[in-house]
Amino acid sequence: MLIFEHSRKNRRNYSQAPAARPARNNIPDNLKRRSIPLLPEVSEMDTVRHYTRLSQKNFSIDTEFYPLGSCTMKYNPRACNALAMLPQFLSRHPLAPEDTGQGFLACMYELQEILKDVTGMAAVSLTSMAGAQGELIGITMIRAYHEARGDTGRTEVIIPDAAHGTNPATAVMSGYKVIEIPTNRDGDVDMDALKAAVGPRTAGLMLTNPSTLGVFEKKVAEMSRIVHEAGGLLYYDGANLNAVLGKVKPGDMGFDVIHMNLHKTFSTPHGGGGPGAAPVGVADCLLPYLPIPIVAHEQGVYRWLTEKDRPQSIGRLSAHMGNAGVLLRAYIYVRLLGAEGMFRIAEYATLNANYLMAELRKLGFEIAYPDRRASHEFIVTMKEIKDRTGVTAMHLAKRLLDKGFHAPTVYFPLLVPECLLIEPAETESKETLDRFVVAMKEILDEIDTQPEMVKAAPHNMPLRKIDDVKAARELDLVWNPAG
Amino acid sequence: MPFIPHTEEDVAEMLASIGAASIDELFDEIPTELKNGQLTQVPVGMSEMEISRLMYERAQQDGFYLSFIGAGAYEHHIPAAVWQITTRGEFYSSYTPYQAEASQGTLQLLYEYQTMMASLTGMDVSNASLYDGASALAEAALMAVRQHKSSRRILIPQTVHPVYRRVVRTIVRNQAIEVVEVPYDPATGQVTIDQLDQFAQEEFAALIIPQPNFFGVLEQVDMLADWAHDKQSLAIAVVNPTALAMLKPPGEWGRQGADIAVGEGQPLGIPLSSGGPYFGFMACKQELVRQMPGRIIGRTTDLEGKEGFALTLQAREQHIRRSKATSNICTNQGLMVTAATIYMSLLGPEGLYRVAAQSHANTLALVERLEKLPGVKKAFHSPFFHEAVLQLSVPADQVLDKLRAQGVLGGVLLENYYPDLKNMLLICATETKTAEDLDKYTEVLQQALTA
Secondary structure, three states, rough: HHHHOOOOOOOOOOOOOOOOOOOOOOOOOEEOOOOOOOOOOHHHHHHHHHHHHHHOOOOOOOOEEEEOOOOOOOOOHHHHHHHOHHHHHHOOOOOOOHHHHHHHHHHHHHHHHHHHHHHOEEEEOOOOHHHHHHHHHHHHHHHHHHHHHHOOOEEEEEEOOOOOOHHHHHHHHHOEEEEOOOOOOOOOEEEHHHHHHOOOOOOEEEEEEOOOOOOOOHHHHHHHHHHHOOOEEEEEEEEHHHOOOOOEEEHHOOEEEEEOOOOOOOOOOOOOOOOOOOOEEEOOOOOHHHHOOOEEEEOHHHHHHOOOOOOOOOOOOOOOOOOOOHHHHHHHHHHHHHHHHHHHHHEEEEEEEEHHHHHHHHHEEEEEEOOOOOOEEOOOOHHHHHHOOOOOOHHHHHHHOOOOOOOOOOOOOOOOOOEEEEOOOOOOOOOHHHHHHHHHHHHHHHHHHHHHHOOOOOOOOOOOOOOHHHHHHHOOOOOOOOO | OOOOOOOOOOHHHHHHHHHHOOHHHHHOOOHHEEEOOOOOOOOOOOOOOHHHHHHHHHHHOOOOEOOOOOOOOOOOOOOOOHHHHHHHHHHHOOOOOOOHHHHHHHHHHHHHHHHHHHHHHHOOOOOEOOOOOHHHHHHHHHHHHHHHHHEEEEEEEEOOOHHHHHHHHHHHHHHHOOEEEEEOOOOOOOOHHHHHHHOOOOOOOEEEEOOOOOOOOOHHHHHHHHHHHOOOOOEEEEOOOHHOOEEEEEHOOOOOOOEEEEOOOOOOOHHHHHHHOOOOOEEHHHHHHHOOOOOEEEEEEEEEOEEEEEEEHHHHHHHHHHHHHHOOOOOOHHHHHHHHHHHHHHHHHHHHHHHHHHHHHHHHHHHHHHHHHEEEEEEEOOOOOEEEEEOOOOOHHHHHHHHOOOOOOOOOEEEHOOOOOOOOEEEEEEOOHHHHHHHOOOOHHHHHOOO
C-alpha cells in the first residue's frame, strides 16, 4: 500500500508546521500556485508505521550478509553516525564564517592529511560526492594537465575490459574516446595490447588494482612506465582500495590521480544507494588543477581555499563542499581505526576472501582464476552449471535471498560468463562465512535435485521474482490517483 | 581499532583451509618493492569514548548562532520522526536496490518520492535524485544538448546561483558545450525581455530559469519559458522545493510549461550540515524521460501479479551501456531522499504551504523592519520569496563581523559573488525565526550601523 493510499483529505499533523497560515503574502497573482501538490495527508503515526514497515522489506548490513563484489559492504559503526549528527555539526550553515566552523574544518583537514598518507598522494580534495564524480574530476584534471602543456592531440583514454562501467562512461562524458584493452587468461591486463594501444593520442589509462577480477595487477609498475613514456597519465579507480589498505599505496604504484570510495573502504553507509563520497588524490603534476574547495591550515587557523588561491583549479563540482556529513563519518572511522587498525583491514578482508574461495572450491564451484590469490574478492563462474542444468548466476543469486543472504555481484565483470563476484569484507566473522558456505552447498544440491525450483526463486521473499521487462515496457513512474 | 571479529583460533583454521602459513603469505602476488607499511600521518587509534570526547569538543567549538543565511541552503524545522526513521539500519546500511526482491522498502519509497516531486514541480516524471542542486542543473544542461541536437550552447542568467553557474561550466566544458550568461536588470534584480532579446538571433539548446533567483527575487517565469520555446530552446527550471508550495510549478510556466525542472532538495528535511550531503532533484516531461540521467524506479508486478517496484530504464545507465550511457552517474542520494520523502509525508500539502508562507511572511517582516533603519534600503524593487538583498551605506563586511560578535549570522556578502554589488547583504528568515529573532536582528544591525 502506498503512502498516498493512507491519505485522507484534511488530515494533518498539527505540531510540525507553523500553527496558522500567516496573513502577509506578497506573491503576485500570476506567480501563485493554483493546484494542490500530491503529498499525502496522513498522521505522524501513519507515517512512522508506513516507513518503518517499508524499511523491514529491505536487506541491509545490519540484518544480512552482503558478499557483494566490488562494493565493500562492511559494517558501519554506530559511533560514526551518532557523532557526525551532533547538533552543532548538523546546524552549521555551509556559508557561515570559517571562524564559526573551526571544529568541523579541523576534522576535514585531518581527514585530508590521513587520506594523503594512506594513498601516497601529494594532495587530496574532499569535494567529490561519489566514485563516478571522482572519476570525472580525475579525467578532467588529466585534460587540464595536457591542455596546460599545449599537448592538445591526446584524445583517447585506455581502459581494460574488466573495468567498472563508470570508467568508459566517465571518459566519454569528459570528451574522450575509449580504447578498450583485453585481459589475459590469468586475469592480468594484456601487456602487448597495452603497448599497441599507447601513443601520442593517449591522454591516460584508467585502472582498478586489485582489478575487478579479484587479482592484483602484478605488472602495474611496468604499465605505469609504458603509459608515462607515451606521455599519458594514470588514473586509479579506488573501488578496491580495501584490498590493499595499509599494504600498498597507489602513489607508489605510479598513479597520478586516484579516487577512493569512502562508502566502501572507509565504512560510510550505502544508504540504499547514496550519498557516497569519493575524495580525489593527486601526484605533484596535477596539484594545481585540484577542484576546490580544499581546507588549508595556516597560522593555527583552518580555512577554505578558493578560486583566488587556486587559479588553475578545474573548478567546483558541488554547490558547497560535497557530502560534508559523509566525510565526518569517515573521519571518525579512521580515528577509531588508527594506523594499526588500518594495517589490519586489508589483511582480514583478504583472509576472508581467500577462505571463502577455498571453501567454495572444495564444494565444487568453479573459480574463474584458480591459480591466483584472491584479493579481497574473487569470481565463481556458473558456466558449466548453466550448460548442464540451465541454472544461471541470476537464479542462484535469487535463491540466496531465500536463504537470508544478499546476492553477490552477478554478471560483472562482463568478461567472465555467468559470474558471481564475491567480496566478504573484513567485518564478517568465520561463522557467517561458514553459514554462507552451507547455503551455497544446499543450493548446489537443489540444482541437481530440483533445478526448476531454483530457477523460480525467490520463494521466501515478500515478492516472487519481479517483472522488470514489464517495468520498462509499461512505464509507471509516478502514482496517479485516478488509477 | 578495526571492526574485525576474528579470534586467533579462527585465523588458524582459516589459514589451514586455505593452505597458507600466514596472512602475509596471502599477499605474495604483490611485488615486494611495492609493499609499503609506513603510515606517518595516521594517529594511534582511539576508543569510542575518546573519539566521542574529541567530537563533542569540536562540535562545542563550533557552537550555535542565530542565522539569517540562505543562499542555496535553508534552515527549516525537521520533524523528529524524519531522521529517527531514516537512520534505521534497514535504510541506513542497505545497498543500492539492484536486487529488487530484497529492496522493496527502498524501491517503494523512491516511487513515492518520484510521485511527490513530479507533482510538486508539475512535471510528468521524476528520477530518484542526483548529487545536489548544482550538479543536477549541469546534468539538465547536458540533457538539453542531447535532446536539442543542433545547438551546443546554453543560456544562463546571472541571477542563477553563482556557484551553480561555475559547476555547470566545470561539468559541461569537457563536452565542448558553451555557456552564455544573460545579465540582469540592476533595478529589479530580474532577467528582462530586453536582456534576452540581444540573443534573439542566436540558437541555444536551452534557457535556464531560476525561481526564485539567487537574490530571492521572483522572475517573470511565464515570459521566460515562452521566450525559450518561441526559439525552439528547452526551458530548464531551477527551483526551490519549499517555494513550490506557494509558487506556480514549472510544469505550468508559460504556454507549454518548462521541459526540465531541477533544484536543491536540502530544504525538504535535510540538515544544513556544512553543505552536505544534500540531494538534487530532477523532473521532466514524459517525452524526455529516456534522456534523463540517474536512477528511475518503476511500478510493476512479480511473477504472481503482486504489485512491486524495480529500477527501470537501466539501458540508459553506465553499468549496462558503459561508454554510451546518458551519464556516468551510478548513485542517487538515497538516504537523503528517504528523509525528504518522510518529511513531505509528515507535512503534507498544507504543512509545506505553511512552512513556505511563514518563511515568506518572516522575510517580508524582517525587510520592513530593517528598511526603517537609516542607511539600509532594499536593493531591488521586485517581489521576493524568502530572501532579499539589502543595500547598506557602510562597509557590509564590518557590519557582518559586528553582528557575529553578538551571536547573529547576518547574511551573505554579495560582493563575494558579484564584485560590482558593493555593501549588499543577502538575507533570509525562514519559518524557524520568531518575532523576537527578527527584533534581535534589527537591534544588533542598528547598533552595528551606528557604532
